[in-house]
Amino acid sequence: MKKKLLIAALAVIMVVTAIAGASLAYLTDKDSADNVFTIGKIDITLNDEFVHGSLLMPGVDVSKEVGVTVADDSQPSYVRVHIAIPAILDSGAEDQPQYASYNNTLHWNFSKASVADGLWNWNASIDDAGASEAMPGWPGNGGNWNSYTTEIDGIAYNVYVATYETILNAGETTAENAIYKVFLDTKVTSEQLVGMNEALGGNWSIKVVAEGVQAASFENAYEALDTAFGVPGTYEIDWPV
Numbered sequence: 001m002k003k004k005l006l007i008a009a010l011a012v013i014m015v016v017t018a019i020a021g022a023s024l025a026y027l028t029d030k031d032s033a034d035n036v037f038t039i040g041k042i043d044i045t046l047n048d049e050f051v052h053g054s055l056l057m058p059g060v061d062v063s064k065e066v067g068v069t070v071a072d073d074s075q076p077s078y079v080r081v082h083i084a085i086p087a088i089l090d091s092g093a094e095d096q097p098q099y100a101s102y103n104n105t106l107h108w109n110f111s112k113a114s115v116a117d118g119l120w121n122w123n124a125s126i127d128d129a130g131a132s133e134a135m136p137g138w139p140g141n142g143g144n145w146n147s148y149t150t151e152i153d154g155i156a157y158n159v160y161v162a163t164y165e166t167i168l169n170a171g172e173t174t175a176e177n178a179i180y181k182v183f184l185d186t187k188v189t190s191e192q193l194v195g196m197n198e199a200l201g202g203n204w205s206i207k208v209v210a211e212g213v214q215a216a217s218f219e220n221a222y223e224a225l226d227t228a229f230g231v232p233g234t235y236e237i238d239w240p241v
Contacts, residue, residue: 043071044212078221087156114176148233
């Protein structure tokens with residue numbers, strides 16, 4: 001009798017254990033993440049408003065407006081422009097001594113408003129002082145222009161670099177043009193013009209190149225652009241032909 005009771009008791013224990021084992025569960029959860037990145041891009045457009053073939057005559061203004069726009073899908077950018085002028089028209093050329101004493105045959109002009117704080121700066125460094133508080137971006141006569149010389153298609157050019165100090169966000173355009181007009185000096189003579197024209201092979205042109213770089217991770221426009229491209233005059237530019 002005791003043996004039967006023991007077997008019955010063991011059977012009950014086994015049933016209870018089986019039930020307990022079947023209902024046992026741990027508190028668990030799952031989660032996952034798929035980190036998707038997109039690559040930012042810099043997309044700028046050079047706005048060079050100029051009528052090709054415009055006639056140059058002493059003292060007559062020819063509109064040439066140079067600015068930069070950042071595309072709607074671009075990252076915030078710092079920008080600058082390189083403006084190349086034939087050296088013989090700007091300050092004479094070493095191989096043309098007869099014109100070396102006559103500077104600025106072809107003038108290019110920027111407005112006072114364009115060199116206000118935060119806009120275009122023609123200085124070689126952000127630390128260079130402007131000519132006055134009213135025109136902080138202008139190096140002044142004989143100042144430290146951000147400039148260099150180069151040769152394009154066998155012609156010597158003087159290149160001037162204007163750096164836009166404020167970040168341009170997507171869809172924004174420079175608030176002022178870097179330059180807005182060109183004109184021949186009224187003191188230039190017909191003889192000089194003929195000689196210069198022969199020296200240039202009839203190719204009177206101002207060439208412009210714009211550069212843009214991401215603003216993120218840089219302190220200022222000079223640091224950003226010099227890091228991304230190099231110091232102006234130390235690297236090759238793909239000039240328009």
